[in-house]
Amino acid sequence: MNLVRLIYASHKTEFWNDLELGKLLESAQRFNKAKNLTGMLYFNRKYFLQCIEGQRDDVSALYSEIVKDKRHRDVQILAFEEIDEREMEHWNMCYLPDSQVTQSMVLKYTNGTDFDPFSMTGRGALNFMLNASRQLKASQRDVAEKPAGH
Amino acid sequence: MNLVRLIYASHKTEFWNDLELGKLLESAQRFNKAKNLTGMLYFNRKYFLQCIEGQRDDVSALYSEIVKDKRHRDVQILAFEEIDEREMEHWNMCYLPDSQVTQSMVLKYTNGTDFDPFSMTGRGALNFMLNASRQLKASQRDVAEKPAGH
Amino acid sequence: MNLVRLIYASHKTEFWNDLELGKLLESAQRFNKAKNLTGMLYFNRKYFLQCIEGQRDDVSALYSEIVKDKRHRDVQILAFEEIDEREMEHWNMCYLPDSQVTQSMVLKYTNGTDFDPFSMTGRGALNFMLNASRQLKASQRDVAEKPAGH
Amino acid sequence: MNLVRLIYASHKTEFWNDLELGKLLESAQRFNKAKNLTGMLYFNRKYFLQCIEGQRDDVSALYSEIVKDKRHRDVQILAFEEIDEREMEHWNMCYLPDSQVTQSMVLKYTNGTDFDPFSMTGRGALNFMLNASRQLKASQRDVAEKPAGH
Amino acid sequence: MNLVRLIYASHKTEFWNDLELGKLLESAQRFNKAKNLTGMLYFNRKYFLQCIEGQRDDVSALYSEIVKDKRHRDVQILAFEEIDEREMEHWNMCYLPDSQVTQSMVLKYTNGTDFDPFSMTGRGALNFMLNASRQLKASQRDVAEKPAGH
Amino acid sequence: MNLVRLIYASHKTEFWNDLELGKLLESAQRFNKAKNLTGMLYFNRKYFLQCIEGQRDDVSALYSEIVKDKRHRDVQILAFEEIDEREMEHWNMCYLPDSQVTQSMVLKYTNGTDFDPFSMTGRGALNFMLNASRQLKASQRDVAEKPAGH
Amino acid sequence: MNLVRLIYASHKTEFWNDLELGKLLESAQRFNKAKNLTGMLYFNRKYFLQCIEGQRDDVSALYSEIVKDKRHRDVQILAFEEIDEREMEHWNMCYLPDSQVTQSMVLKYTNGTDFDPFSMTGRGALNFMLNASRQLKASQRDVAEKPAGH
Amino acid sequence: MNLVRLIYASHKTEFWNDLELGKLLESAQRFNKAKNLTGMLYFNRKYFLQCIEGQRDDVSALYSEIVKDKRHRDVQILAFEEIDEREMEHWNMCYLPDSQVTQSMVLKYTNGTDFDPFSMTGRGALNFMLNASRQLKASQRDVAEKPAGH
Amino acid sequence: MNLVRLIYASHKTEFWNDLELGKLLESAQRFNKAKNLTGMLYFNRKYFLQCIEGQRDDVSALYSEIVKDKRHRDVQILAFEEIDEREMEHWNMCYLPDSQVTQSMVLKYTNGTDFDPFSMTGRGALNFMLNASRQLKASQRDVAEKPAGH
Amino acid sequence: MNLVRLIYASHKTEFWNDLELGKLLESAQRFNKAKNLTGMLYFNRKYFLQCIEGQRDDVSALYSEIVKDKRHRDVQILAFEEIDEREMEHWNMCYLPDSQVTQSMVLKYTNGTDFDPFSMTGRGALNFMLNASRQLKASQRDVAEKPAGH
Numbered sequence A, B, C, D, E, F, G, H, I, J: 001m002n003l004v005r006l007i008y009a010s011h012k013t014e015f016w017n018d019l020e021l022g023k024l025l026e027s028a029q030r031f032n033k034a035k036n037l038t039g040m041l042y043f044n045r046k047y048f049l050q051c052i053e054g055q056r057d058d059v060s061a062l063y064s065e066i067v068k069d070k071r072h073r074d075v076q077i078l079a080f081e082e083i084d085e086r087e088m089e090h091w092n093m094c095y096l097p098d099s100q101v102t103q104s105m106v107l108k109y110t111n112g113t114d115f116d117p118f119s120m121t122g123r124g125a126l127n128f129m130l131n132a133s134r135q136l137k138a139s140q141r142d143v144a145e146k147p148a149g150h
Ligand SMILES: Cc1cc2nc3c(=O)[nH]c(=O)nc-3n(C[C@H](O)[C@H](O)[C@H](O)COP(=O)(O)O)c2cc1C
Pocket: A024, A027, A028, A029, A031, A032, A041, A048, A050, A062, A065, A066, A067, A069, A071, A072, A093
């Protein structure tokens, strides 16, 4: 079964509570590890941008769950592609807080400094994510989680 | 806003009733026309394979609905791409019954004559759909619906 | 001096009067012929989509005039490229009425049957225009004007 | 909405006053920041060459304003393209004084050491601008303004 | 699971009996149909050249069987590739007798008129097979078997 | 005669005994050296993934033997290509134990940390093998055998 | 010695006399035939556009002569390339009078209906010439001269 | 063993006798057929241009013989390439007399109407030969010999 | 107006006097600077090889002068191309004496150590010149003249 | 005249005497220098592999001589191409003894550690030679001869 990479954007709703972020990540990492899913989640208190890598059926199944999650809305696919190798194999779900990526990096890929993923093209979203993941790998820091698969 | 094309496969459930196919198509066509969505639905009494073209947010919104529909399960994205022009501009949702595509065409793209879309690669699924849509256009027959947008 | 092709979209204003379309075209054709400009104007009673080919300074000078014209607003560049040869050398400004291009052709390139050029990508706009110009040439009909340059 | 990059050249008029340059830049930076526009302005006491990056409608709207500005004339588009990422995300409008770019760099891209942007091809203009912006980034100096978006 | 195409050459042994060719084909077609394998077998009373298309595990499993078949030896893989669509979807195993392909066609792809598949490159073998299958399709004749999958 | 590279996956059977691994490698290296075959064998106590480089007939002949070996089953070709130069010229059969490649490297190319080569595409398998061989060469360590050809 | 193709434009001077055109062509054809030069000359009573094909030294030698000819001035190279085959092998110097190419063809490649070769790019000039030569070949008419080389 | 195509030019010597051409061709065809060599020989009473296709060692062996043949001199390789399929599979050595190819075809690829193969580039020589062989095939005429391999 | 680059070779005549080289360079640099022409002149006491960059009309005008100069003959164009940027912007006419480029560099691009530019292809001549100019830039030495444009 | 590169393999005969190698190289270097030929000769006491660069007629003329040399047989062309620049400009004929290239380098490109050039493809032979020449250049050692052209 081919590996795929999916990137989507969404908008938080009134059901979202910033305090639960840690819990969400924890359970996401647990679930993703069980399914061998890897990826990154970017959140700026308003929008989510998430990248998920894994087996095609697992990625789709998770996406179907995520779509039903009341904590966000307007879930929108930005990019989807079959891949030969993952780029985010080090994280089951790496959290990328807003402060970590510089303002100019957001501006580089979107139309604003208040990050709005809906204004990104598929390729822009992909570049943004790959760019961020490469910077993270370079800095050798395992962000906000234990290594994937352990 | 860019146009996109999404193709997914799914498996019918016990909630599906073949007799309601006509009604589903009718309401799909009505809804899609309102949203300027175009595409094709292939069904072989077991699996669905659907292609949806339109504005990125509309396609994602419809996909989010479809994913929740109890009448099928294992909804799985096979292909997704930004496009400059639609290929299925003539149909808001063209129904492609199993008998219409020949057995050898199914065999050409999948591993069987009993069509199983889950065994298709993204490119295979795309080729299958574009191939079918071109054959339909060539034969000049408006299949199973009125022209899109009227 | 290199030749260029520019495509823009705009929105008519209250200063626009459908009855003056003929006059506009006539004077546009006269001016364009004097400047060796060629192109196409598409209008659907709400939006304009125009393609202008010619010498870079002439195209820019005309565009600067057009931008100031009170009869439309939100004038937005969709595509611009240096070209080795024109595609619309047969018309100083060919008028492409809404009825002439089929509904499905509009749907093919935009997100609707009520044509909205602002939803087109640059490449989509270019394809739409070139597609239309090729169809016109094929049908051998000189539409709504005398040959360019006479 | 896609990001675009537009480059134009123009000729100063008698309404231009070198002393107002600072004021122009300041207000340009303020406006551009509000609209998330980024770019560079090159001026050699005779010609302007400007590069503007941002959302397509914002770039076109600003260009329509600039075209009407009496302080320059013969405003001519040299290059326009849809982009996936900005190159000038660090500056809302970076001023590039004549002295800063060496004479040989001007000679490299144009036909003279007295810079004449009208003699540049679109690609030449693009290369010139990207080259300059990369040199600026490399030298780590924020020229003549505060970081974009702050 | 991806589809693949495998081409191999082999040399008949003393266990081979020309009279059993019909029986071999019949059982091959029966088996291949059950496994949705398609392809072509070329035989010139000395060498075999066979092309097999189907699911990767099925093709490999059949190849493992064929390798053990005492009726030929020196079984050698010439080409193997993942494919998006089959080229031989019309035949579960089409027999291509020596007389049917002209001498010059053999000479075109090998070093002789007495066909020796071992002298072919992978690409040459592929071209030979695709060329033959296209000629067969063009001539609309179903050779030596019933349609695949029935 | 052209050089080729073949990669296959297989599943150990009850006839396999981990203690005999050393003996298998030794005899494989002896045989391969005699035939100028080079390559790599990856084993994770469950699956084998092997890459073999050499002359086309030798590679095929060895593969035919391997296929009949009762110690594994479900032998499946993942990739096969004609090559201009070997990548594994330093090892007649390099053993790559599971511990040596990191977990994240397995995850990068497959759908799991428990390595399952059957879930790899041909390209993925190739990348995995070439990646591993490059890392080995870089680390300058001759793993588990004497240099090839001596 | 490689073959080359050279295209230049020039402006007639007061030393030019339209009545001598026939004589010029005749002697040009005689000379070119002796040197195996082939090509086309376009003249619109004001400008010349000429294409010359042949051996590199012969083309350069002729061009050196032409440059010194007082009957025109501002001789300017538009295009020059090494070629594997000629496109104008049928004419030692084919005369292409203004009336023969349509107005719209001139407009297609230049900025005007009064042909001005100086406004052409190299590629535009090449396309114009090749286009004209293909049309001439298609119409099977040997224009204004006997076949080359006789 | 790969197939190759070799093209060379040479100059006849005093040992050459035009009357023996027939005999040369006959024995060449006999020998080439035995070795499965195919090709074309062009001769204009002064120069030879020959194309030979076949197995690499056979082509080289024949070329070594030809080089020693006293009937021509200055034997010079113009082109050599590995091929997947022959282009001249219909002729063991097709004779292409000077009269058969038109003067303009010679002029198209060389610098003269008196054919001089030494002035051709490798690609030019190849194009000339392939062009000639395609014309011959198209005209369906077997020139000056019986089919290859019989 | 586009920039172009022209390279030609020539042969000195009896009118040439090595002692005047300095004067030639000085006046060439003066003239070229006035016309914003840049380039390089290579001379080995027998042949000249010169590269000239600048506006198309200026380059052609200078070339027309050079062609008439009695001090050399057989002036032959080797390469000509439209360019987006100069490579020799640092020198109005850089003199490249024979001693400066090593013998092996001459041999690399021509057929001899006694440099003969007539034996170069257009691409070879271009590579030679660009290679030399890059080496000069790298060595940071302004050879034999003051910076261009001052 | 274009430069070409030719690579051939051959087999020593009983007329070859290892003791004469030095003399052969010396006279080869003398002759090649006179003709501006450059290249490399690899010899492993059994086979020769030689690369010759130079003017097309000189390379062919030398090859015609070499073919007649009784000291080797089965002379076989492996690769031939027109080149823009030499790779072996530093050696008129560089001798590459067997010990110098490592065993694994031979194995990398052929099917054995006892080097057999006849088993190489054209591209393999080219890669081997270029690889060897680059290693030699890198090690800055002039092997077994004085610099070319002196
Ligand atoms: C923005 C966002 C991202 C999420 N990402 C993941 C994820 O990567 N993995 C995961 O298992 N759940 C993720 N979830 C949670 C799922 O939507 C859902 O809550 C989860 O599958 C658990 O469902 P359950 O509580 O019914 O078990 C995410 C939710 C949101 C709002």
